[in-house]
Amino acid sequence: MSAGKGLAYGWLAARRRVREMVLPAVTTGTGAFLVVLVFGMSDGIRAQSASLGHGDEIARAVVLIAVTVLLVGVAEVAVATTRTVAHRTRELGVLAANGVPRAPVVTALLVEPVVAAVLGALAGVGLAVLTGIVLAALGIVATGVSYPGLALGGGIAVVVSIAAALATSIVPTWKAASRPPIRSLASGG
Template sequence: MIGNGLSYGWLAARRRISEMVLPAVTTATGAYLVVLVFGMSDGIRTQSAALGHADEISRAVVLIAVTVLLVGVAEVAVATTRTVAHRTRELGVLGANGIPRAPVVAALLVEPVIAALAGALIGALLAVLTGVVLAAAGVVGTGVSTVGLAVGAGVAVAVSIVAALATSVVPTWKAASRPPIRSLTEGS
């Protein structure tokens, strides 16, 4: 039954792709920063050692990068809430036809996960390309670590997906839990 919900969610996400652009772009921006910070972390650590407190400065830089990524994921959550509000009548029809809550929630979670995943992958890819170009051009004096770029990409994708799910579960669960008659009469 969950598989049917995921299939329905995939079809709905394809239909609503234009509404996922802003959340994906915002997430991509955060992912881009996270990957570049991880890629240049060795150089940042080296330069900050000259200033003293290298570990604290490195942690602060990573914290800032992850915060920017989470701001992007917050946009995914806002988009999910907006999507749920626009799909109230559709949720009422699903509930009135006896569709259980779990597949409905799964269907509603497809969109934020796709937006977060697409944004994180695009941002990570652009950051890796930027890091490679910067390293090849010698613009970054301390270098860009390939391992750091890979770790940053993994962190960006994982954090984006987990945060998108975590911030989207509550509004989707609440929407799927509404009585169908209420969703049908109040929906737009």
């Protein structure tokens, strides 16, 4: 099985397991929403916090809180990946017993967390940009909303979501794909 077939197999599995991806996607989307709005309002936050005398410190703290929320969402993606691997133990054993190399199996298992992270991040970014535009149009945010800030926040949210989903999912998928087939088949799942 090649990497392309691993991706195709992973895509089919992700489509079958779409319900299991809802919570990780929603959690990641919530984090992305917050990150985008924080970056969109960062100029105003910086100006208001400067009037308090601690502009840079408060602005950094707000960004740190937003990124932390995004990473909590991605941690949910990692938990979902671990659950997925545990439920697919027998399937992994069958693939290994049939001589499927480890790399395509890992590729197939990584499709689900990446799809959940991307969909969640894009939904959160879209909703945040829409919210930012509406808030700016209605004049609800006294300090205004920066469109370049929204774009920067959106880019950061998507990139961080994908990178963190891959980083947190690679270890459980690699371990699962490395198990001897007889152990996977005997333990079921």
